[in-house]
Amino acid sequence: MSKNKILIVEDETIVALEIQKALESFDYEVTDIATDYESALESVKKNSPNLILMDINLGGDKDGIDIAKEIQNSYTIPIIFTTAYSDEETINRAIRTNPISYLIKPFKREELKSNILLGLYKSKNSDKTKIDKKLLNLGYQYFYDEELDKLYYKELYIKLGLKERKLLRILIEEKGKIVSFEKIEYKIWNTHIVSSSTLRTLIYRLRSKLHYDLIETIPNVGCRIYIKG
Structure with a gap:
């Protein structure tokens, strides 16, 4: 081989x-x-x-x-x-x-x-594959298991870091609404102060593991995820 x-x-x-x-x-x-x-x-x-x-x-x-x-x-x-x-x-x-x-x-x-x-x-594996209908369809053949907090591309499990998982869950819970950077920072780091570069890098690390159109970033405001169904 x-x-x-x-x-x-x-x-x-x-x-x-x-x-x-x-x-x-x-x-x-x-x-x-x-x-x-x-x-x-x-x-x-x-x-x-x-x-x-x-x-x-x-x-x-x-x-x-x-x-x-x-x-x-x-x-x-x-x-x-x-x-x-x-x-x-x-x-x-x-x-x-x-x-x-x-x-x-x-x-x-x-x-x-x-x-x-x-x-x-x-x-x-560019063709479509069967996926559990219970999973949340994010679009572009990405799926999210809300119960187990896992992300899939088709049937392939995509490993996310702890903070990447938290960010994805925060965005999904808001169901397409814009989530402010302040809210994201508080939910992930609590009272710890982080630089804008750290937050920006986290968001784009997650974006790069999804289709780039799934997450929209609004400069100086926040970001949101578009969910197909």
Whole structure:
């Protein structure tokens, strides 16, 4: 049985080699380590990877989001963004490309592995599958088990962090109403004060694990989730 092939797009050598080591320990084949726009596109054309790990902040005129857009014009390859930054403009640009996920460096191996599994599953199971009718249909083939507090894409369980689960539950309970950032902060962190960057990153981490249209963020106000039924 052939191994799934993964392309790493990362311009920091030490980081790229660490990711490569992790992927090989998961029994994936690393097709290449590309460092910029041209080498990434050439590698995709030459090696046909099953998934791409894309660093956003690359040197040069075009960043990882630009590369992802160009790849999506010709290929259907799941992309996982990685970055050390979480400013709102960058995250919004990334989310609009509908990536599998958005990982903030440094990330844990377990988190990397679970997101890769989700990406490969999505790329190989594009047809509709049967799902328990008791689950809440969020749309775009995402389902939520209200009793067990679990999220699914089709029949695949999507692992969420504790705060991601809390955020999703808060939004679902409001049934499409806008939930203020203040309310989210209080319900998740209680009386602890957190930075706007921390809250923003949490929201976009959850958005990246869903279809990007499911959660709407209203600047300086709050966010809401659209529920199909």
